[in-house]
Amino acid sequence: MRPTAAPTILTLALASVTTLFADDGEAQRRRRTDDARRDSDRMRRRSRYERKLEPTTRRGRPVTVRLETPPVAFDAAPPPPSSERPYDHVVMVSLDGLRPDAIMLTDTPNLRRLRQIGAWATEARTITHSYTLPSHTSMLSGVDTDRHGLLHNDFTPRHGFTRAPTALYLAHDAGFTTAMFVSKPKFRHIAIPGSVDVFRLPSSRCAPVVAAATSHIAATREGITFVHLSEPDSAGHHRGWMTLSYLRAIAEADRCVGALLQSIAARADRDRVLLMISSDHGGHGRTHGSTREEDMRIPWIAWGSRVVPGDFATPVSTMDSAATTLVALGLQVPSDWTGRPVQRALSRTAADSQGSGAQRPAGRNSDNSSNGR
Numbered sequence: 480m481r482p483t484a485a486p487t488i489l490t491l492a493l494a495s496v497t498t499l500f501a502d503d504g505e506a507q508r509r510r511r512t513d514d515a516r517r518d519s520d521r522m523r524r525r526s527r528y529e530r531k532l533e534p535t536t537r538r539g540r541p542v543t544v545r546l547e548t549p550p551v552a553f554d555a556a557p558p559p560p561s562s563e564r565p566y567d568h569v570v571m572v573s574l575d576g577l578r579p580d581a582i583m584l585t586d587t588p589n590l591r592r593l594r595q596i597g598a599w600a601t602e603a604r605t606i607t608h609s610y611t612l613p614s615h616t617s618m619l620s621g622v623d624t625d626r627h628g629l630l631h632n633d634f635t636p637r638h639g640f641t642r643a644p645t646a647l648y649l650a651h652d653a654g655f656t657t658a659m660f661v662s663k664p665k666f667r668h669i670a671i672p673g674s675v676d677v678f679r680l681p682s683s684r685c686a687p688v689v690a691a692a693t694s695h696i697a698a699t700r701e702g703i704t705f706v707h708l709s710e711p712d713s714a715g716h717h718r719g720w721m722t723l724s725y726l727r728a729i730a731e732a733d734r735c736v737g738a739l740l741q742s743i744a745a746r747a748d749r750d751r752v753l754l755m756i757s758s759d760h761g762g763h764g765r766t767h768g769s770t771r772e773e774d775m776r777i778p779w780i781a782w783g784s785r786v787v788p789g790d791f792a793t794p795v796s797t798m799d800s801a802a803t804t805l806v807a808l809g810l811q812v813p814s815d816w817t818g819r820p821v822q823r824a825l826s827r828t829a830a831d832s833q834g835s836g837a838q839r840p841a842g843r844n845s846d847n848s849s850n851g852r
Contacts, residue, residue: 543584544726550588551737553744564809565785565825567701567751571804572739574732575611576712577758578720579778585726587733589740593756598786598823600795603779605760610768612665614759614797619645619669621801621818634664640671646801647703648674653810656702660692662709685710685735693742703804708732720762753783753807753824757800781824795821
C-alpha cells in the first residue's frame with residue numbers, strides 16, 4: 480500500500496491546487512464582469528444625467544427663473560471725503576460655486592443691482608486648481624497653490640495652515656479688525672493663528688452666516704469681513720450646475736446678499752466701505768476642478784464710493800481680490816504676490832501710489848493702469 484499512497488496524495492494535492500487556481504480565475508472573471516457592468520451602468524446614468532439634468536430644457540437651454548423679488552433699498556454710494564486711504568472697511572463675499580452666466584437666469588435682484596451701480600469684470604477667472612479650499616486661499620493670499628501650499632479640499636488638521644500670509648494676516652498686523660463668517664469647516668486652514676479676530680461657523684445655510692456677519696459689520700468700523708455662502712456649490716454637487724435646483728439656490732444666496740447690503744446701507748460711513756462679491760469656481764455636471772471654461776470663469780463685482788461703475792473686460796484673477804483689499808485699506812501689496820489691485824474698485828491715484836512698489840511677475844498682464852483695470 481505504501482508505494483501507491485504517495486502518488487494518490489500527490490494527485491489529490493495537484494487537483495486541489497488546480498481547483499484553487501481555477502476558482503481564483505473564475506472569481507477574477509466574475510469581478511471583471513461585475514466591474515464592466517458597473518462601469519456600463521455608470522456611463523448610462525451619466526449619459527442620462529447629461530441629457531436630462533445638465534441642459535434643463537429639451538432644447539438644451541437652461542431654465543430661467545422669473546425675476547420677482549425687488550432688490551433691497553441700496554443705491555450708489557455718496558462721493559467719498561478726502562482720505563489717505565480709499566476705504567476703512569472691506570467686505571469680501573464669496574458665493575461658492577457661482578457661475579456668472581447663471582446670475583441673469585434666476586431671481587437675483589441684488590446681484591443685478593450691484594452690477595448696475597458697481598464694477599463687473601466680464602473676464603474674471605479662478606486659479607487652475609479650481610477647488611474650494613485652494614481657490615479661496617488664493618483669493619485671500621494673492622498667490623497660487625505653489626506658494627500657499629493648500630492643495631487639499633477638506634478639513635484635515637494635520638495639513639496645518641496656509642504657508643502664505645493672507646490679506647487678513649497683513650491687515651491684522653496693521654491694526655485692523657479681521658473676521659471670517661463661513662459655512663464650511665475647511666476655512667480654518669486659512670485662518671492663520673493670530674490673524675483673525677473673529678472666526679464663526681454658524682451653519683451651512685447662508686441666513687445664519689449672514690446674521691452673524693451683519694452684526695459684526697454694524698459694530699466694526701475698520702477692518703476686513705470675509706463672508707462665505709455655500710448654497711450654489713451644494714446644489715451644484717447635489718443636482719447639477721445650471722439645473723433648476725442650482726438656480727433656486729443662487730436666488731436664496733442673493734436674498735442673503737440683500738441682508739448684507741442692508742447692513743452696509745445702515746452705516747453712517749457707508750462711503751468708507753468697499754464691497755467685493757466673487758466666487759471660488761464655477762462648475763459643470765455635478766463637479767468642478769478642471770480647466771474647463773465653466774469651472775474657471777467666476778463673477779467679480781465691486782461696489783464702493785470710489786468704484787468706477789460699469790462692465791469691464793480687463794482680465795481679473797481671484798488672486799487680485801487680496802491685493803485690492805490691501806490697497807483699499809491703504810496697505811502695501813507684497814512685491815512677491817501674483818495678485819494685483821483692480822484699480823476700477825479704487826481711487827486710481829491711491830491705487831497707483833500704493834501698488835507702485837510691486838512689479839507684476841512675468842506672465843501676467845502688467846499694463847492695467849493703461850487699460851482701465
